[in-house]
Amino acid sequence: MADLPFGFSAGDSGDDPDPDKRKKDPESGSGADPFGFGGGQFDMGDLGQIFSKLGEMFSGAGNVMGGQHSGPVNYDLARQLASSSIGFVNPVPEKTSGAVADAVRLAETWLDGVTPLPAGTTRTVAWTPGEWVDNTLNTWKRLCDPVAEQISNVWVSALPEEAKGMAGPLLAMMSQMGGMAFGSQLGQALGKLSKEVLTSTDIGLPLGPKGTAALMPDAIEALGEGLEHPRSELLTFLAAREAAHHRLFSGVPWLSSQLLSAIEAFAKGMKIDMSGIEELAAGFNPAALADPSQMEQMLSQGMFEPKATPEQEAALERLETLLALIDGWVQTVVNDALGDRIPGAAALSEMLRRRRATGGPAEQTFATLVGLELRPRKLREAADLWVRLTEAVGSDARDAVWQHPDLLPSAADLDEPAGFIDRIVGGDTSGIDEALAEMENDLRTKDDGADDTDRGTPGPVDN
Incomplete structure (x- = not known):
C-alpha cells in the first residue's frame, strides 16, 4: 500500500498474537460487524473514554510540533522544515542580480519579435532557495489544500454515526496530527525542490508573484557544470523561458485558474477504499492507543488506498x-526568439524536455504529497503542433488560440495535429460561440439572482 500524508494503516496494529483465531472466534468480533465492535458487545461508552483520553494525550502536540495552525496543512511547520533543510545560504551578489536582470531584459526584446503577447514581467529578481520557498508558499497552499482537505474529509465521513458522536477529541487530534504530517512532508519536499528548480515557472506552474521573473543562480550554476555551453548562454536561455511563461500567464488570464481547477478536480475525484477501514477496525486494539510508538506507526502510514476514478483520470x-501545451508553446517561441543568436538553444531545449519528461523534482514532490504527477507526457507532440501551426498561420493566429480554453488543442489533437491545423487555417472556431453563449447565460443568471437578493433583505456591505 502506498504511503499517504496521514491516516491509519489498513493493517493490524501488531498487538494481536493470533489474528486468524480472532477472526474465527465469535466472542472477539466477526466480519459481520465491519467496524469491529464485536457484534454490539463492544461498549460504546468505553469507546468514548478512549477518544477522550486520546484527545488529552495529544492536546499539546500542536505546540510541540509546529505551533497553532488552521486548515488541513501546517504550513508553519512546512516552512520551518524547508528552511532547516536548506540551511545557511549566502545572499545573491548584486553583480549576479544585475546579470539576471540584463538577461531577462534582453530576452524580452527578442520575444517581442515572435509573439503578439506583451511582456508580462514587471520585476526581475534572483532568488536564494529560501527566498523561493517564501515567495512560492502561497501558491503551494492553493495546490495542496484541496487534496489535503479531501483526504481528511473522506476518512471522517466513513466513521459509523455512533462513533462520530463521541469522536470529537479524536477527530480534532487527527486533524491536527494530519496537518503536521502533511506539513512535514511538504516542508521536506520544498526544501529539496528549492535547490533544484531553475526559475519560478520551472515546473510549468506560476508559483511566484504575478509579473515577477525569478531565476535561481545557484541551481543554474550547478546545472551549467555538466554542460558544454557558456554560462551566459544558459542564463539567457533560461531568462527567455521565464519571460515567455510570464507572457503567457499574463496574456491569458484564465490559464492559471484552469491549472488550479484541474488539480482541485483531481482532489474531489478521490474515493476511499472502504476495505482498508474495515480491516483496520476488525483488528483494532484500543490498548495500542496508549503506546506513542504504535500511534506514530499508525499515523505514518496510509489509512486507505486511493482508487483511480474516472473523474481523476x-x-x-x-x-x-x-x-x-504551455511547455510546447514556450519552447517554440523561445527557439524562434533566440534563433541563431544562441547556437546552443536547440540543444538546451532538448535537455530541458528530457528533464521534464523523465520526471524531475516537481513530479516527485507532487507524487509524494498527493499522488499527482506533473509530467507533460506529450511535450514533444505539443511543441511540434505549435511549430507547424506557426508555419501555417503565423504567430498572431497561433496565439489567438489562447483566447479561450475551448479553442486549445485537445489530447487527441496532439496525436493528430493535421486536423486541428486545418480547422485553424480554415477559420473554424467551432465551440467558441457555444462557450461564449454559455458564459453570457451564466452571467445573466447571476444578475437575476442579485436582483432578487436586492428586492429581499439587504445583505452585508463590504467596508
Missing part, C-alpha cells in the same frame, strides 16, 4: 495536456 488528462 479526466482531470489528470486535462492537466497533462495543458502543461504540455
